[in-house]
Amino acid sequence: MHGEYKIPGGKLVVVDLDSENGLLRDVRVAGDFFLEPDEAITAIDNALEGAPAETDAAGLVARIEAALPEGTVMYGLTAEGVAVAVRRALARATDWTDYEWQLIHERPQSPALHMALDEVLTAEVAAGRRPPTLRVWEWAEPSVIIGSFQSLRNEVDPEGAARHGITVVRRISGGGAMFVEVGNSITYSLSVPAPLVSGMSFAESYAYLDDWVLGAFGDMGIKAWYQPLNDIATDAGKIGGAAQKRMVPTDGGPGAVLHHVTMSYDIDADKMLEVLRIGKEKMSDKGTKSAKKRVDPLRRQTGLPRETVIDKMLDSFRVRYGLTEGRVTDEEMARAEHLAETKYSDPEWTARVP
Structure with a gap:
C-alpha cells in the first residue's frame, strides 16, 4: 500500500x-x-x-x-x-496527479445558479460521470451567500441588502457568510472524488485542498497560509475563506467533496457592513476590533488586474496537476437551472434557519 x-x-x-x-x-x-x-x-x-x-x-x-x-x-x-x-x-487514497482535471470558466451567472451548479457538478463527480472539476465563478449580480446552518436574520440586514440590490442565497456547505460584488471577488469550486482526501480529517482536507492556491500566491510574491479551520491568510489579513460539503457515493461512483473558496479581490467594506451583521463575538474570536481590517483584498496585495490573478492561479494549477478546458453539459445545465428555480430561489430554503 x-x-x-x-x-x-x-x-x-x-x-x-x-x-x-x-x-x-x-x-x-x-x-x-x-x-x-x-x-x-x-x-x-x-x-x-x-x-x-x-x-x-x-x-x-x-x-x-x-x-x-x-x-x-x-x-x-x-x-x-x-x-x-x-x-x-x-485507505488506498488517490493523488491529484491520478486524475484528468477539467476547467469550467463560463459566462456570469446568477447566485442561485452558482449554488445549483456546485450541487449538480459535484453529484456528477460523486457518481463517477464527471472528471474532477475546477470551476471559476463569474457573478452576474452582487450577492450575500450564507452558510447552510447560519441564521438568516442574524447574518443579513434585509434593509441594507435591499438598498444595495443584494441577492441573498443559502449554499449547501457550512461556514460563514460571503459578500460578493461583480468583479470584486474571485470564487472557485473544486469538485473532487472522495478518495483524494481519504485518510484525512475534515481540517486536514481543508488544508490539503487549499495547498495549490497557496503555491499560486507564492508564485505571485504573496506569502499566504492556511489558517484553521477554513481561512486563507496573509500578514496583511485574511484574503479568503473555504467551505466544504461531502456527497455520498451514488450509482457505483466514488463519492465526492465540494470545496469552494471565495477571496476578496477588492471590497467595499462600508457597503459590506451595511449588509452583513458581523457580531462582536465573531470579531473578538478573530483578534481584531475592526471588520474592515479582517479582509485584505488581492488587488492591493498583487497590484494585478483580477483576470491576471485568475490566469496565474490557473497556470499554477495546470503546471502542478494538468488542466483541460471543459464545459457544463446541456443535461447538467438543465438540472442546475431547475434546481436554481425550485430550491435556491425558494424563500423557504433561504430562510430554513430563520
Missing part, C-alpha cells in the same frame, strides 16, 4: 507498507523533508511496524513521538503528517 501527503507549508511524506493479520508490516517512510539525526527515520519506521491497522491518527502520532531519539529536529515534517500518510495508504 502506498500513501502520500503534502504537509501544508511543509514537505511531501510518502509511506509504503503492507498489512498482515491486521498489523502494519514493512513500513517505510520517505520524502523530501529534512530530519536529524539520521537514525530518526529508522525510529519512525520501527514505531509504526506492528501497529494495529485500525490505529487512528492520534495513536500513530503517539507511537512516533515516543520513539524519536532525544533532540530530534524535523524540517518540513511532522508526526501528524506521517500519520496522515499512513492512513491514506491504508
